[in-house]
Amino acid sequence: MNEPITLIRSRAVHLAQPNIDTDQIIPARFLTTSTRDGLGEHAFADWRVQQPNCPLDAPEAAECGIILAGHNFGCGSSREHAAWALGGIGVKAVLSTRIADIFTSNALKNGIVPATITEAAYDALSAEAWPEVEVDVEACEVRHRGRTLCEFPIEPFARRCLLEGVDQLGFLLGQEEAIAAYETART
C-alpha cells in the first residue's frame, strides 16, 4: 500500500527548455548508487553549475512541488533514478505538452503525476511567474486561479494506483494463477 494521491496543489517551477532528457535530470555519474535515496541532492546537478539563472536555484523553487516543463520532458535513458531524484527534491507532478513513455511509467511508480497538458494550458501557466497550480488526479484536471485549464490523459489503472495507493507488484503477484496457467499452456 502506497500513500494515496488525489490532489496536488503547489506553485510550479518553469523549465522552459524542450526535450529535457533524463541525463539532465540526473547525470549518469550518480548512477553508481545501490539505493533509491539521496539522489535529490544531485537533481539537475550540471544545470545548477552551468546555468547562472537556473530557475531551480531561485528561492521560490524550494516550495515548488510541480515542474512545468517544455515539450517532450523525460526523454532518453530509462533510469528510474530520474524519478527518484525528482521525488528527492519534493516534485509531486510534472506538466508538459509531451512526456516520454518510460519516464511516465517510472514517475507513476514513485507517486509523481505526469500530466500531458494542452499547448493553451502550457501557455497560460508559463505566462505567470511561479503559478499556483492544482493537479486533480480524481477529475484528471489541471486548474489555475479557480479555472480548469485542461483535462489530462492518464492510464485508468495508473490513476487507480495513485488514488488508492495500489501496490503494482502486489497486484501482479496476485496474478500468479494466471501466470502459471499461461506457462503450462505454452510448454
Add this chain to the structure above:
Amino acid sequence: MTMPHTLLDKIWAAHEVVPESADAPAVLYIDLHLVHEVTSPQAFTELKRRGLTVRRPDRSLATMDHSTPTLPAPGPGLPLPIVNDQAASQIAALADHCREFGIRLADMDSPDRGIVHVMGPEQGATHPGMTIVCGDSHTSTHGAFGALAFGIGTSEVGHVLATQCLLQRKPRSMAIQVDGELPPGVFAKDLILAIIATVGVGGGTGHAFEYRGEAVHRLTMEERMTICNMSIEGGARAGMVAPDETTFAYVEGRALAPTGSDWERALDRWRSLASDEGAAFDKTVHLDAADLRPMVTWGTNPAAATGIDGRTPSDTGDDAEARALEYMGLSAGQPMAGQRIDVAFIGSCTNSRMSDLRRAAEVLRGRRVADHVRMLVVPGSQRVKAQAEAEGLDEVFTLAGAEWRESGCSMCIAMNGDSVDRGEYAVSTSNRNFEGRQGQGARTFLASPATVAASAVAGCLADPRDYLRGDEFTTAPAPEGAAA
C-alpha cells in the same frame, strides 16, 4: 478471412497472460530479462525486503557493462581500475544477487561478458517473436530480430524478477518504410539518424516502430541492431524488423539458439511472424534510401542532425536551437565538415560490433589519427574483442594511434572512467549527444564508424567517402602518410 495483423499484434497476442481491458493494462509475459549492474540493485533489494524470489532465473541473463572499466588490471594480482568504491560495490552486488538467485551471469572475467545488447544476441539469447526487457532504454536493439524489446525502470525490473510479467498497454504502431538502396558510404547509422531527424526526438512517443522496405531487408543483422537500437531516440520504446532468412542465419548455431527438432519448430513459428499483407499501422513514415548522405549531429539531441556536407541551422530565432548551438560552441550556419574535434570514440551498443570495427579499420589502415585527437576503440563484447584481435584489427587501431580497450559502455555514458573533458569535441558512434552525456560539459557529434574514423584522421569532421577504399570509392584520394 482473418484480419491482417502486424508483427507487433502477433507478438503481443502470444504473450497476453491477461488481456488488457478498459480498467487494466495487460499482464504481459516476458520471455527474456536482461540484467546489468546499474539498474538492478534496488530491484533485488526490494525483492528481498518482501521475502520474494526470482520466479524464472532461467529466463534471466546478466552481464556487467555500464560502470565497468575498459582498462585491464594494471598488473597480475592487482584490482581492476573501477572508477570508485560505489561502482565497485554495485558490480559486486550483481555477482552476489546472481549467485543467490541462480541467474546466469557473464562476470568480469567471463569470455561472454559485454554490453548487454551486444552479448545477448551474440549468445543467441535473442530470438524472433520474443518479449525482451532490460533496465536500459536501448533494449530496443533486440527488435532487430523481430522481437518486442523495450526498456523498463528499476521498479519494473523488480516486477519481472518476481513474476516474469509486466503490466503494459499495447503501444500504437508506426511503420518506417525505407525504399531503395543506401548509396556507397552511407551506413545504418546514417539511416537511423536520418529517420530520427524526420520523426523528431519525441515523435515516436506511445508507438513501436516497425522498420520496413527494401533498404531495411538488405541490412545485415548487425546493421539492423544499429537501427533498432536508436528507436528510443525517436521516442519509441521499441523498434522492430520482421525476421527473415538473414535473421535465421544469424541465430542458428549460437550457444543459446534452439537445436535439432526445436530449431525446425522455431523456424516454422518465426516464419509466420512478419506483418501480414495489408496490415494497418497507426502511422507511416516514408524515406528513400537513395536520398541519404553520411549524417552528423550538430545539437544536443539525436534529431538535431544534418548531412556531413550540411551546416548548422542558420539564425531561426528558435531558443532551443540557439541554446544547443551555444552549448556546442558552434555558430549558426557554419559548415559541419572541417569542424575541429578532440576525441574520436568507436563503441557503444549502437556501433561496437565486428562490422563496425572492420569499417573503422578500413579507414584507419595505414593512416594516422591526427596528433591532437585522442581516439578510443572499445569493442562491444569480449568475444568481439577476441575476434577483432584474431583479424589483426587491434593492430590497425594501435598503429594508427588509437587506444584499444576491454569491452564496456565506456565513453557513451561516462560513468566508468572513460569520459570527454569539459568543452572538448567528441565525434562518437554512440547514441546520445545530450548535454554532459560523455562527460560534464562535453560536446558530442554522433556519426557512423566510417565518419568517426575519417574524422579522427582528418582532425576535424570529415566525409568518410573520401577515405573508404572499396571499389565504389576508386576516386578517393591516396591516404596521407600511408606506408607503401
